[in-house]
Amino acid sequence: MGRAPCCDKASVKRGPWSPEEDEQLRSYVQLNGIGGNWIALPQKAGLNRCGKSCRLRWLNYLRPNIKHGGYTDEEDRIIWSLYSSIGSRWSIIASKLPGRTDNDVKNYWNTKLKKKAMAASSSGAAFAAPATPALSPASSCVTSSSSGDVRLGAAYTEPPPPRQHAGLVRSDAPRTELAPVPAVAHLDGACWPAAAALDVLLPELGGEQLFPYGYGDFFGGLQDRALEQQLSSCYFPNVAEIWGAAAVAPDGKPPGLCNRLT
DNA sequence: AAGATGTACAACCGCCACAGT
């Protein structure tokens, strides 16, 4: 027997929000806050909506300082770089783009950016918007060996397969909260080149601009450098493979990386 | 002009993790 739904779908309104509903929710939240319980909020706010629907509406559209559309080249590059490395973990990607929401980034990727990246890839051109100081095409190259022009950002590649939710970075979590450390620690000699990706990828993605609390910030405030490196080798498997392929013999490529986070 | 098709994006769905009891 499955769980009871969070609300009675037959009795609550569904579909697009009206301006009146938006205003009702906005004014309630601004006046009273969320109150720590989205499920109870609609009743308190006098809205005939599911709590989850209210939460989504607030987080994605009504919250202050939300940006819609008008993605910059820099944002394109950040999304693409992170997607290539960590896959469809939209909440993490969105958390590095001020004013953007995971839903918005996800939609943007699925409808526009993915096609752009694939088109660039199929044409043989680098997916590279005009260079920016923070992340120019040249600087995002991870040219790693004399034989191979292995470049981060050179072509669209399928991202890692989706992972199960791991609660990596909760948007409301304090910065000191540590991300869970994978149960399988594999920072052995063979895997080490992969871990070094952290030192390259994160600065390429904007360095202190995007990770003002240090690179450990990417992992939710991690302060331990060794743990950061272990995590990086799990969370950036594509980049890890690039580094691994460059650093070891082709048939000595570190196997496995992290298949699971927990 | 009208129907078909494509695109963009808001919203929903179902699952998982976690905290509280």
Place this chain on the structure above:
DNA sequence: CACTGTGGCGGTTGTACATCT
């Protein structure tokens, strides 16, 4: 320790609008 409620997440769907034929 098991159970329950809730928040959060990514995948998917629905629909309005634009473009094409």
